[in-house]
Amino acid sequence: MSLFLPWNELMRRVAVAVGAGAALIALLQPVPVWVACLRGGIAWAAVRLTGWFIGLVLRQVEVLERQQAEREARALWEADQAAQTQSASGGNA
Numbered sequence: 001m002s003l004f005l006p007w008n009e010l011m012r013r014v015a016v017a018v019g020a021g022a023a024l025i026a027l028l029q030p031v032p033v034w035v036a037c038l039r040g041g042i043a044w045a046a047v048r049l050t051g052w053f054i055g056l057v058l059r060q061v062e063v064l065e066r067q068q069a070e071r072e073a074r075a076l077w078e079a080d081q082a083a084q085t086q087s088a089s090g091g092n093a
Contacts, residue, residue: 004059011051019044 023040027033 002059002062004055004062007051007055007058011048011055015044015047015051018047 019040021040022043023036026036026039
């Protein structure tokens with residue numbers, strides 16, 4: 001199961017919440033609305049970019065884990081084949 005898609009969805013929702021929260025908090029200060037919107041947008045973009053980079057790392061980890069599992073399975077299969085060949089040829093002598 002891939003963690004990338006659930007992570008991406010979670011980060012989208014977190015980014016919206018953080019951006020909206022930053023904009024609302026900025027409105028508590030005596031600043032124009034466009035400044036509050038800008039602060040919220042910057043917070044949203046920062047969370048989205050951070051989530052995107054972490055998602056890339058997750059995807060790479062999944063690829064590396066899959067490759068490692070394939071190598072281990074191949075090594076086990078080759079060891080099993082060698083053991084069967086050895087026992088079939090009378091390797092007990």
